Amino acid sequence: MHxxxxxxxxxxxxxxxxxxxxxxxxxxxxxSEGTIFRGFEQIMEGRDPRDAPYLTQRICGIxxxxxxxxxxxxxxxxxxxxPLPPNAVLTRNLIYGCDLVQNHLxxxxxxxxWDWVEPPAQYPFQGGYTRDFRLGPSLTAEMHExxxxxxxxxxLAHEALTLMGGKTPHNHGLVPGGVSFLPRGEIxxxxxxxxxxxxxxxxxxxxxxARVLREFYPEYLHLGTRPHAGLSFGMxxxxxxxxxxxxxxxxxxxxxxxxxDLAAIDEITVHSWYRHxxxxxxxxxxxxxxxxxxxxxxxxxxxxxxxxxxxxPLTRKAAAGRxxxxxxxxxxxxxxxxxxxxxxxxxxxxxxxxLDPCGESLEPVRIPAAGSAAGAIDAMRxxxxxxxxxxxxxxxxxxxxxxxxxxxxxxxxxxxxxxxEEALLGLPVEDPAEPVEVGRVIRSFxxxxxxxxxxxxxxxxxxxxIRLP
Ligand code: NFE
Numbered sequence: 001m002h003x004x005x006x007x008x009x010x011x012x013x014x015x016x017x018x019x020x021x022x023x024x025x026x027x028x029x030x031x032s033e034g035t036i037f038r039g040f041e042q043i044m045e046g047r048d049p050r051d052a053p054y055l056t057q058r059i060c061g062i063x064x065x066x067x068x069x070x071x072x073x074x075x076x077x078x079x080x081x082x083p084l085p086p087n088a089v090l091t092r093n094l095i096y097g098c099d100l101v102q103n104h105l106x107x108x109x110x111x112x113x114w115d116w117v118e119p120p121a122q123y124p125f126q127g128g129y130t131r132d133f134r135l136g137p138s139l140t141a142e143m144h145e146x147x148x149x150x151x152x153x154x155x156l157a158h159e160a161l162t163l164m165g166g167k168t169p170h171n172h173g174l175v176p177g178g179v180s181f182l183p184r185g186e187i188x189x190x191x192x193x194x195x196x197x198x199x200x201x202x203x204x205x206x207x208x209x210a211r212v213l214r215e216f217y218p219e220y221l222h223l224g225t226r227p228h229a230g231l232s233f234g235m236x237x238x239x240x241x242x243x244x245x246x247x248x249x250x251x252x253x254x255x256x257x258x259x260x261d262l263a264a265i266d267e268i269t270v271h272s273w274y275r276h277x278x279x280x281x282x283x284x285x286x287x288x289x290x291x292x293x294x295x296x297x298x299x300x301x302x303x304x305x306x307x308x309x310x311x312x313p314l315t316r317k318a319a320a321g322r323x324x325x326x327x328x329x330x331x332x333x334x335x336x337x338x339x340x341x342x343x344x345x346x347x348x349x350x351x352x353x354x355l356d357p358c359g360e361s362l363e364p365v366r367i368p369a370a371g372s373a374a375g376a377i378d379a380m381r382x383x384x385x386x387x388x389x390x391x392x393x394x395x396x397x398x399x400x401x402x403x404x405x406x407x408x409x410x411x412x413x414x415x416x417x418x419x420x421e422e423a424l425l426g427l428p429v430e431d432p433a434e435p436v437e438v439g440r441v442i443r444s445f446x447x448x449x450x451x452x453x454x455x456x457x458x459x460x461x462x463x464x465x466i467r468l469p
Contacts, residue, residue, distance in 0.1 A: 002432040007035065009442055011111040013062050014450030016299075016408060018420075018442060022429045027438075030417065030424035032408045034299035034452055037273075041286035044398035049075055049367050049390050050176065056386065056400070057170040060451045062106070065099040065165065066379035067400075067451075069173040070386040073375030075176040078388060079365040081090035083242035087361040089180030090351045093236050094191070095164045095173055097348040101198060102157035103380040104313070104341040107446045108206060109150025112334065115440045116213055117143045118255040129434045134216045141214075146205055153201045163187050188352055195349050202342045210338040214331050224330035224441035226422040228252050228308050230315030231406065233260065233385070235378035236347065239354065246347060247378060250319035253307055259321065262374055265385070267401060268301040270294055271410040282372045282387050284399055299452045301409040301418060302401050308412070310419035311382015311403045312446065313340040328423075330444040337446070369393040379403050381446050404452035408443045420445050 007017030021029040040059050044052065051072035056063035069092065076084075084092075114442060118133035118140055119125035135143065158168045165171025173179045214221060230265055234249030241381060247258045266282070269276050275289040303309070310328075314336035318325035326332035372389040382403030389397040409418030417425070420442060429435050 004429070004432055004435050004438070006435070006438060007033070009439070009447065009449075011114065011439075011443065013060065013111075013446075013448035015419060016447060016452075018424070018438060020424055020429070020435070020438060022432055022435075025428055025430070027424050027427045027429060030275070030421040031296055032299070032410060032418055032420045034297045034408065034443075034449055036449060037288060037298050038400075038450070038452070040400060041398050044395050046394070047395045049388060049395055051080070052388060052398070053174050053176065054170070054172075056398075059400070059402075060448060062103055063099065063170050063380050063448060063451060064169040065096050065161070065171055065174065066377060066384055067386070068171065069096060070375040070377050070379075070384050071388070072176050073175050073377060074373050074388045075367055075375070076365055076385045077375060078371050078373035078390065079176070079367050081177060081365040082363060084178050085360040085363055086354075087182055087356055087359045089237050089239035090355050091164060091182060091361055092174065092353050093177040093239075094267070094348055095161060095171060095179070097344050097351075098157050098161035098164065098238070098378050099168075100344055101341055102154045102161070103446075104217075104337045104353070105150055105154040105157065105202075105206065105441075107337060108210065108304075108334070109147050112443045113143065113147055113150075115436065115443055116217060120144055126179075129436045129439075131431060131434050132436050135212070136405040136432065139212065139270065139297070143209065145210055149201065149205065153198060154199060156194050156322035160191055160198075163191050163194075175362065176367065177365040178360075181361065182357070182359075183355065184357045188355065191352055192349070195232040195345055198341070199345045199349065202338070202345060207338050207342060210335050213334060217331065220330040220440065221332065222327060222329055223427060223437070224333075224423045224444055225327045226419055227254065228315070228318050228325060228328050229254060229309050230318065231260070231304055231309040231311050231383045232316050232319040233376040233378045235316060235381040239351075247316045248319055249376075249378075250320055251304060251309070252315065255306065257321070262376060262385070264305045266303050266306075267405075268303060268412040270301070270413045272297050274300060281399060282374070284388055284398065285397065286399065297410040299408055299449075300307075300401075300408060301412045302406050303412055306408060306412075306414075307385075308416055308418050308422065309406055310445070311378065311406050312380075313337045315382060316378060317342065330440055333444040349388070365450050371399075381451075382406055402448070402451040404445075404448045406453060407441070408447055424435045433466070
């Protein structure tokens with residue numbers, strides 16, 4: 001029996017850790033650990049509610065517009081705002097679409113590629129695992145070229161986002177009631193040109209590269225699986241049909257698909273370093289508490305009607321029910337991300353045509369001095385919920401449940417593992433000294449530990465032994 005602890009998990013957004021027990025060559029126990037404390041819930045208290053879309057974007061550098069949108073939705077719901085002008089919906093979709101595309105490109109080329117492709121023998125690529133690279137010299141050299149092109153393309157998507165939102169990351173374009181700026185003329189032209197280049201690269205390079213992995217690593221079509229139980233909060237509102245989304249809001253549970261009910265969500269902290277509470281979600285506080293010896297993560301354990309649920313491109317594909325989503329394996333998750341990138345770029349090309357250069361793009365909202373409301377959207381990695389409570393014109397409470405909290409949650413009170421933990425169970429590990437298989441499974445969920453859980457004690461080795469005042 002071997003216990004393998006990988007801390008930190010590299011090539012991920014921020015850092016987390018995983019500990020697995022291997023018996024008879026297979027993983028029999030897995031623990032996904034968030035090793036940082038996010039603390040944004042406390043940062044938000046006492047602020048002007050209008051700050052929420054700007055401040056919460058700082059939770060993360062890669063999915064910031066998702067947080068900005070969720071905060072805008074929460075404030076619009078609090079204000080009982082009318083449906084947004086179509087231009088506002090379209091421009092928001094363009095801002096968010098650009099951000100999604102750069103996320104997916106970065107995941108494949110910058111974070112995930114070296115799980116499968118032998119890196120160049122040069123700085124800064126050395127020092128990783130050395131086994132199970134199967135592509136052969138010429139395909140490997142091609143992939144190295146695509147790595148650099150992939151970085152260029154992700155930059156292009158960021159530039160497109162900057163055109164729409166004024167700044168990237170942490171854009172200024174998203175405001176409650178719509179967007180602060182309606183792209184016209186030259187800016188739209190520049191956007192179209194960038195989208196055309198992104199479409200070409202995704203179609204001709206990214207999708208074929210994802211297929212190469214299926215060809216050379218076919219067993220990963222059946223490894224790292226778990227049930228499709230998952231959640232989509234709905235992505236890209238339809239500008240012509242308020243309330244509906246291009247990627248539908250849906251819950252996938254063992255009994256089949258059902259409509260989303262936010263009241264069915266709970267967050268369990270039995271295995272997390274937070275004070276336990278039975279209050280309704282909107283009234284709950286995120287208070288660090290290191291006293292429970294069962295705790296092993298700074299990530300809480302969200303559950304939907306008690307079920308651990310995953311989120312992300314594959315769940316959105318399964319929720320849309322358009323085609324088979326496979327076995328929910330490592331390579332199914334990677335393929336769904338690539339397919340979604342192309343689909344979103346093509347939608348964006350249409351949205352840019354639909355914008356009315358003379359129409360309104362903002363319907364200002366008046367935020368009440370008291371009340372409580374949620375904003376739910378599907379972010380790049382899955383369901384994202386912001387819950388704001390306002391009292392005397394100031395934020396009295398703010399709660400955030402991120403996609404990576406769903407995907408990388410620890411066990412709940414009944415001992416049920418989180419999705420990534422579950423996907424690791426039964427995974428063969430050939431060489432415990434180089435457990436390349438573990439990283440492949442973890443990265444297929446595209447972890448963002450910054451979003452989900454910043455206090456580290458360097459004297460204690462970046463582990464869970466943080467001492468808070
Ligand atoms: Ni920091 Fe995020 C996304 C949000 S958490 S990346 O997508 O919200 O997974």
